[in-house]
Amino acid sequence: MLFTITTLVKIVPIVTLPTHWFHWRFLTLRYWPIWLGLGLMQIMAVLPFRWQLAIGGQAGRWISRIARRRRRIAAINLALCFPELTATQRAALLENHFAALGIGLFETAMAWWAPDKKLRGLARIEGAENLQQAMDRGKGVILLTGHFTTLELGARFITWQQPFHAMYRSHKNLLYEAVMRRERERRSRLPPLAHENLRGLLRAFRQGRAVWYAPDQNHGIRNSVFVPFFGVPTCTLTATTRLATLSGAAVVPYFPRRLAGNAGYEIAILPALDHFPSGDVVADTRRINELLEHHIRQAPEQYLWVHRRFKTRPPDSPRIYPL
Template sequence: MHNRTIATARSKLFSWRFLGPAYWLIWLGLGLMKIMAALPFHWQVAAGKQIGRLLGKIAQRRRRIAAINLELCFPALSPNERAVLLDEHFMALGVGLFETAMAWWASDKKLQSLARVEGVEHLTHALARGRGVILLTGHFTLLELGARFITWHHPFHAMYRSHKNRLYEMVMRRERERRSGLPPLPHEDLRGLLRALKKGRAVWYAPDQNHGIRNSVFVPFFGVTACTVMATSRLATMSGAAVVPYFPKRLPGTAGYEITILPALTDFPSGDVEADTRRINTLLEDYIRQAPEQYFWVHRRFKTQPPGKTSPY
């Protein structure tokens, strides 16, 4: 019955308009992603870096945004060091295309030889409380693949922002659900999120992007004023769910991946939403510094500023 319900939900997402010429390039791209997922890992890394170098040359707007972010967040680095980091970031973005393809279509057999997941017991222990888990992370270039590794141990709902391209969203939802075992939830579905937590389930959530001043507070991120959503603290307060951080990292060369699951945050929520939000930013910073090129620097993280301050972009 459960599988039939999922299949019905998926079929409702399909539209015959997706077969029209307007979507042919998307279909081509998805087909190429399936091919990419089947390539040997060392080919994926090498090709991804080359694609990333090309992206760094042609995506000038995104390159400028990333350069500004790196200058703001790493002022101690010299201009040459930041230039190297910027190039490495675009190479990580290129590899991230292959990592998304692997997350959706590579076999478990292939991936299990590449990844090491540490701290699964922390997630298991938090779920045993029966009050749900907010599986907290950040927007890393290997976001999709890092989540796939977690699904080997526990299913979860993934929070996401609706995509403008309906065909891409259909495929994304289908593949995330197929791998995670539970349907993804759009950010605006607060009731669905709270229901999932109250059922004792895990919900994947990344609160580190700028969604405007509503439901946000200005707290430091790498020492820079950043408009940051307060939802993690508020959701934990409303649901009683534990907040379990995890962070994915691609190891040097072709050594594979390491996923670190941390113990549930203690004394969280604290009753001070601003302090809780600042704490999460600090936690993210600590892990971003371990492999800064793998964080999603092309997002305009600091675009919303307090009155009297202009956007750095």
Template sequence: MSSQPTPLYRFLGPRFWPLWLALGVVRLLVALPFGAQCIVGRGIGRVAFLLGGKRKAIAARNLELAFPELDPAARRRLLLQHFQSLGMSVIETGICWWASDERIARLVEVSGLEHVEAALAAGHGGIMLTGHFTTLDLGGRFLTRLAPVSAMYRPHRNPLFEEIMRRGRERSARQAFVKTDVRAMIRALRTNHLVWYAPDQAHQRGKYSAVVPFFGVPAPTNTATSAFARLGGAPVIPFFPVRLPGRAGYRLEILPPLAGFPGDDPAADAARINRLLEERIRLCPEQYLWVHRRFKPAGADGEDYYGPLARRRKRRASS
């Protein structure tokens, strides 16, 4: 079950004022026409690109590892496009939380809904598999309009942001639970719910981890998808929200369930998911979340793909 909401008056202290201001600005931007939102969102991304910083360096390194065939100028153009996409994600998060269902319906075209309908008709729910694209939150909102969906999420360190995020997701999802609540996920599947799930960030701890290729680079990868599918008796249905060019809106693409999943080897299943994600990322590479350290070393003897960036982080952690 979802936790009880925390009253917002508890977040009126001065330390929360900057976040309240930012949330207020985003809330106002949600009222703009979509064309204006595109201009503002991409402008936010361009400003972030010019300011640079650690995340820009991480994204640049990830693009270098994932697309070695591109020359430096092409990768820099892709990096700028990625930051414009990140800027749009700020607006899209606000749309996800505060836009009406009617407006959401006008923004998106859907393909493959029959795969969801078949899964629900079979009575086993479904694991709605996707990746960490910049359209991540909005894609979840698109999906919850169509079927009963439970959402997994990672708690935020800022309690105000955590509360606003949880309220926004629960506005449309049947329930929202933290990604470590395995029992809640299995219970949702067994009660014929769809569960939004993105296992593609670096995962180095515990038994549900394996080092498998991602864009040809060894990457610690979550293997729990196999266990969830087996325990819940649910199909794994890939879906991908895509931001269309210009001001055309979005397309929600729902693919057929993965055949023969899970297999006998969770690592092989994880590699299969990575290959699927690679195929989809290559269709719109600027829309994937490259600011995350995806290629972390697997252990003490693993290659340090981020060099000084990773070393600075280790020094801060030990200080």
């Protein structure tokens, strides 16, 4: 059947917010671009998958031309993490990364608004029994992953196996924050928890629930240690060890990956980490970084290289990123 604009208009819902989250300020001019973007995302969510890949890839390459600062950050990160590649190979990886970022916009739209019927045929989940075994312990689970371009869609696939709380940091734009919370909670079936809400996190674990967590962003030296990440001393959060120690929750890593062509996605759920926490917070944090690095290398273009991962440096070390 021909996919027409008329069909698109009929099936795309109007962007709405629950009334208890809505505020009249969301109708002011400053929020109009966000409303427009959200409307476009709902259109993006219903496009055929092959269109999403093609348009998203081209959009990402276009974004790389105008987002020069982020492109430079990503180029620096790739040079640090893949010194074994030639300059030509890293340039190709950089282009593929921005294509993955563009596709990630469509993946976020699908995660929030695509029906399960559309997504079921795209995902292959391996190791679901590992998550179930960890949940059966009754002490809760830390769903450990990293900041991949497939982050939102990968989490959507996990909700088919297990409801979870998402540990997150608030977005500065209030309208986007409201929509993001709404859609994440609607799909995960449990409310998100702020990363600083330790009491709420421990309560969730006592109730035997799962909490999604990605510890691989730079939030400063507080509650962090320097351990290698792709051979670079990297300021890395120790919250995974802290939460596991306080709660007794199992740490179950999972990693989403978009497959080549139109083959869809693979979500690998690994067994719960054994002997974790070990009593050595530095060794535990290094272990997590090594695990992340191993899975990033399987599809390096799909990791979030535009983040200033190495912003915080060891004492007396030179700055890596330009001001």
